[in-house]
Amino acid sequence: MTMNNGAGGRRRPPTIHDVAREAGVSRGTVSRVLNGGHYVSPSAAEAVNAAIRRTGYVVNRHARSLITGRSDSVGFLLTEPQERFFEDPNFNVLLRGCTQALAAHDIPLLLMLAGTEDERRRITRYITAGHVDGVLLVSSHSGDPIATELREAGVPLVACGKPIGIGSKVSYVAADDRDGARDMVRHLLAQGRRRVGVVTGPLDTPGGVERLAGYREVLAEADVDYDERIVVSGDYSRASGEAGAERLLAQAPDLDAVFVASDLMAQGVLTALHRAGRRVPEDVAVGGFDDSPAATAASPSLTTIRQPWDRISNEMVRVLLAQIGGEDPAAVILPTELVKREST
């Protein structure tokens, strides 16, 4: 048993009762100090705080949760094939950012993976049973059933990226994908490139749709006809970028630039270009998206669009906590930034 107090074992932690005795007040008063200090005299508050320090008291969250009905914890939910997320350096940045932002509020993050139908069911039950107060949702694809279920169950929810197809009224935080794409394509044109291909993300993801839209807008503004032979789609993986670039090269050998919807795919594009004997950026300029670690690891290093991951994770946490506190859902769109490196 873990409930021991022998040598080297875990001791019974002090309770509110120990603190009350130590401070010479009632347990109710201790609790009031713990919960904001309202209706407590300065002298009593001081005595309690001193007692807390002396005893090393830490609140028992289970007891508190039992009565408040809140768990004081938050889930970080990853749905769909997880390999992709884990392969993507962005995932790490987001996970770390959210963990830290939550830690500042003393709220633990529970990592939840719902890759299979079974897991999905189990986790939905777990969440709707109130074991977390809200969920940070990392799922790019549309039609994710778990998102709909959670929303209908009234679980506070914030998605990373605008969710497609689960209706509105769900909070999300996203970079301005379209605007970022516009910046990149404008940059490519400004370098004198005239035949700019694109490797999009999956077209059932916001990043896939919006970044392509930005590309088309800028070309239209520059009076360049849309040519679908220089538009291919990937799945954000390195391999799909490589395959995409090969198709591009086959369909349009005169290509002089490629806008790639993620840095990881851009790495694949670089590989394919290298193999085809094209120099980057001399023959073909390559623009990525994300400014993930992959951008600097690539050779040549990638000109890319920085997604403000720190701000994204902070905002996700902020919006979620607000919603847990009773506020209505909100959408937050954050600006991106062009980062110039060697590949353009």
Place this chain on the structure above:
Amino acid sequence: MTMNNGAGGRRRPPTIHDVAREAGVSRGTVSRVLNGGHYVSPSAAEAVNAAIRRTGYVVNRHARSLITGRSDSVGFLLTEPQERFFEDPNFNVLLRGCTQALAAHDIPLLLMLAGTEDERRRITRYITAGHVDGVLLVSSHSGDPIATELREAGVPLVACGKPIGIGSKVSYVAADDRDGARDMVRHLLAQGRRRVGVVTGPLDTPGGVERLAGYREVLAEADVDYDERIVVSGDYSRASGEAGAERLLAQAPDLDAVFVASDLMAQGVLTALHRAGRRVPEDVAVGGFDDSPAATAASPSLTTIRQPWDRISNEMVRVLLAQIGGEDPAAVILPTELVKREST
């Protein structure tokens, strides 16, 4: 407030009392069914199970934890500068593996980052207050104070890799680093290489020490003198591999092979070799360690030593749960495997 039951809001979940009424038994009986079904008649058990299904009952863990003194959750603790872990693909594999292994036991994983001194203190309090039943520790460096503190507080603990300098009596799960290194160096020699350099990991980590030891052993067995000019150390990062290879090349231009203590560093070595105009594997063979995604992403792909991450995470969880259940600490060493690819 989240405690509503209005339109779209969260309903009050059914309690054990609802189930008892529904099944026509007492709450004690329901609880017995929930906890293994001992001392319950088949008919009562059946009625309870049916009632659970009908009501959609899910146990309130807070109430349960309050009385059992267990949290039924586990912490995944990352100490020290986190960038390195997050950069390392191994981290993802481990995190995912542990999450899944725990999910099979219906135990949530709490991600905890203790990068700064402040965080360390906060997290230590949180853990020792009993908010998790045990900790999976991912910290390679020696002298980690949090590990010592947790061990002394009697918190069940399993480290990934043999902890250096926090005494014995702490559980750990590790790949057989020394043996893996021996396999790789033997393989290099078997290819006819005669001047085998090494880029070690940090020498205050088990992987740093043990892999170097394996290297030395095999050279000694082959009657090759140990030459410290062809031994350099890195910190497992790609950049340090690159720098290491440059030093190696400067100190021993006649190098015909390098054993690198991680795939990520080996990627850096590849970059430096490429820049120096050395062909891999024709001029210099490169052997990595980990068989992380970096190994296949590298070009040429890396011959490496596979760490059995799936087994490592499974074993970490198994040993931790055993220890939470009262068993003594244990060390588990898992065999590695040579994976032959293009770089040797």
Place this chain on the structure above:
DNA sequence: CTGAAAGCGCTTACAG
């Protein structure tokens, strides 16, 4: 501002 008391949802001896 403060204390006494009820109660959150569960488990576990204790009688039967």
Place this chain on the structure above:
DNA sequence: CTGAAAGCGCTTACAG
């Protein structure tokens, strides 16, 4: 095998 009852540690009206 089963029910009635105590109690885990806390918060929150309720009196004062």
